[in-house]
Amino acid sequence: MADYIYDYDMPSKPYVWMGNEALVEGALAAGCRFFAGYPITPQNEVPERMSERLPKLGGRFIQMEDEMASISAIVGASFAGLKAMTSTSGPGFSLMQEVMSWASSIEVPMVVADVQRTGPGAGIVNLPHHSDIIQAHYGGNGEYPVIAYAPSSCQELFDYTIDAFNDAELYRLPVVIFSDSLLGHIHEKVVVPPLEALKQRVIPRKLVTYEEDGKTPLPRNKYYTFTSFDRKTNTYKITIPPNIATDYFPEWLPAVTHSPQSIASEYQESAELEVYTLNNKLGDKVVKVQEYFMEDADVAIVCYGLPFRSALRAVKLAREEGIKAGVFRLVTVWPFARKAIRELSQKVKKLLVPEINMGQILIWVEAAVEDGTTVEGIPAISRLHEPKELLDKLKEVVH
Amino acid sequence: MQSLPPLPERPLHPYELVPYTGRKFAQAFHIFCRGCGYGAIGQLLCRIFKDDKLDETLYPFIVGVGCYSALPLVLPGRALMTPHGRTLAVATGIKLANPKLTPICIAGDGDNLAIGTNHFVQSCRRNIGIVLIMLHNNIYGMTGGQVAPTTPMGMRASTATYGYLEDEFDPVALALTAGATYVARWTTAHPRQFMKSVRKALQWKGFSFIDMVSQCPTYFGRNNDMSEPIDVFNWIKGNTIPLEKTKGMSEEELKGKFVVGEFRESPRKELSEKYIELIEQLRSRSKRK
Numbered sequence: 001m002a003d004y005i006y007d008y009d010m011p012s013k014p015y016v017w018m019g020n021e022a023l024v025e026g027a028l029a030a031g032c033r034f035f036a037g038y039p040i041t042p043q044n045e046v047p048e049r050m051s052e053r054l055p056k057l058g059g060r061f062i063q064m065e066d067e068m069a070s071i072s073a074i075v076g077a078s079f080a081g082l083k084a085m086t087s088t089s090g091p092g093f094s095l096m097q098e099v100m101s102w103a104s105s106i107e108v109p110m111v112v113a114d115v116q117r118t119g120p121g122a123g124i125v126n127l128p129h130h131s132d133i134i135q136a137h138y139g140g141n142g143e144y145p146v147i148a149y150a151p152s153s154c155q156e157l158f159d160y161t162i163d164a165f166n167d168a169e170l171y172r173l174p175v176v177i178f179s180d181s182l183l184g185h186i187h188e189k190v191v192v193p194p195l196e197a198l199k200q201r202v203i204p205r206k207l208v209t210y211e212e213d214g215k216t217p218l219p220r221n222k223y224y225t226f227t228s229f230d231r232k233t234n235t236y237k238i239t240i241p242p243n244i245a246t247d248y249f250p251e252w253l254p255a256v257t258h259s260p261q262s263i264a265s266e267y268q269e270s271a272e273l274e275v276y277t278l279n280n281k282l283g284d285k286v287v288k289v290q291e292y293f294m295e296d297a298d299v300a301i302v303c304y305g306l307p308f309r310s311a312l313r314a315v316k317l318a319r320e321e322g323i324k325a326g327v328f329r330l331v332t333v334w335p336f337a338r339k340a341i342r343e344l345s346q347k348v349k350k351l352l353v354p355e356i357n358m359g360q361i362l363i364w365v366e367a368a369v370e371d372g373t374t375v376e377g378i379p380a381i382s383r384l385h386e387p388k389e390l391l392d393k394l395k396e397v398v399h
Numbered sequence: 400m401q402s403l404p405p406l407p408e409r410p411l412h413p414y415e416l417v418p419y420t421g422r423k424f425a426q427a428f429h430i431f432c433r434g435c436g437y438g439a440i441g442q443l444l445c446r447i448f449k450d451d452k453l454d455e456t457l458y459p460f461i462v463g464v465g466c467y468s469a470l471p472l473v474l475p476g477r478a479l480m481t482p483h484g485r486t487l488a489v490a491t492g493i494k495l496a497n498p499k500l501t502p503i504c505i506a507g508d509g510d511n512l513a514i515g516t517n518h519f520v521q522s523c524r525r526n527i528g529i530v531l532i533m534l535h536n537n538i539y540g541m542t543g544g545q546v547a548p549t550t551p552m553g554m555r556a557s558t559a560t561y562g563y564l565e566d567e568f569d570p571v572a573l574a575l576t577a578g579a580t581y582v583a584r585w586t587t588a589h590p591r592q593f594m595k596s597v598r599k600a601l602q603w604k605g606f607s608f609i610d611m612v613s614q615c616p617t618y619f620g621r622n623n624d625m626s627e628p629i630d631v632f633n634w635i636k637g638n639t640i641p642l643e644k645t646k647g648m649s650e651e652e653l654k655g656k657f658v659v660g661e662f663r664e665s666p667r668k669e670l671s672e673k674y675i676e677l678i679e680q681l682r683s684r685s686k687r688k
Contacts, residue, residue: 034492034496055678062495068488070488072482072489075489076461076489077492077493080492082496082497084492102481244477245459247456249479253477
């Protein structure tokens, strides 16, 4: 990778940060230099810290007039060459779905942090509720892919935000970070790695597409604006995002159905090609899962986000009592780890799915498991599961 | 992509069509209806770029959703089409991220005065360096002639079969109130004045708004007993009053008229300029430490 100036400025040491602050620092460490937002509790610390930090790093902060404007502005900023993000909460996230759909179709790298709160309606602003899990994938019109990270601690908020920006650059799509009002307001230790290590981890925005030798810029007619499907090798080729200030921008980048060469089209074949390309370009590459105590487990807790911490504690307590339980954690909620869950169901016949909602991932787990595996959801509305609650459930299931 | 044959330096006749269209595709075409004003507006914009030899990379077009979404087929430079009403929000991101650029937003009256009014008002207030050309044809043309916020009261449209009951919007008054620093209005009967205004707006430091009244013979004309394109054109022309002549005229007399001219030219500091200054201030302060 070509050398580049890495100007993140926090010295490497442990800090005590609020979840929302860790999210901001993770974004800045990942090279985010544009933020547009609109006030909504419980994510207010994100724009507050961004407005203080970004100008110092040469970045731009703007508070827009509404959530549609915020997310539209980051699409523009991303096309103008800056890594960009916005953050919001449930009601704002539903307003953003229009542009989420558009940004997915024109493959803009960007990050949207959703600090979720209780719904429906205005709900309760300071209680956690993983209410937007399905909305993040199926909220907008059309069918499009999304990568969604669900961190469970402030350190993870820092780390996975960097991963989110990297994925956005690599796969050219909006990446969602699921936080919630509880996680956003926890104060915890966050260790910032040495800047050299961070620089190695971050994928910078590239400007120009080169021939295979890495030196000669591709002539314009050979440059595909969007992801293209190579029929010979059966692979998807994801190109570098276009920059509106350079020659590497199509003459017309349409919001309508288009070919990989950015030609607007109204043919069924084009729609088919675009939708297939968009939805298949990720493959299984970005699915991230973690397994704890799974080697000899009889029962597994499938979880993501904050309930992971309760689940881990419950499983440790269960192990002390001789119950062979394990934790299967979805780091990326989307794309859904269908294959991994199916393989899991071949080993473990009982799955528990604790979620801070009525069971939005539960239906996906149920659909993915093999026959004969029992799946049970443990919903908790606007509160985090107590480890004891999960432990009792484990005991009940095993006996 | 095939390149076009070299073009003559300057056309002999100002309305000569050929040299100014179809830069992008081997066949010069646009897909507007017979008599639509948008083709002419596209040609005028092409003419400015060609005559002034403007650097196309500095002036990206941000196009909303409407009949004019097809204008990039003939426009020079790069064009980004946005969802309905979000042109100015996207352009704000572009301008702030790269202040060297001057985005030219092309939005319609429905785009800009209905779904995207908030972005319009806020951009005027913010004074961010964007050129907004609002194509004002009194109707939603692409969807089949529904009433727009600019449809004059009493006029008919496909969703106002018995005449529109509401008062129309005056975008110029709105822009002036919201604090736009350059505001002008022209019609398709004023091509030279429009070009002059656009040239001024491109060099303007701050938000500039040009309201361009254009004819829609297919829907606005047909629904209102103006069957020929020239009828709508003449209707606009007949309702036009230059700004200089409005002195002493009462509000009653001005109702339903298109007042044309340059309404305001009062520079204010531009937002991205202020932001760059802030960044430099913070940098020099941290160096002093």
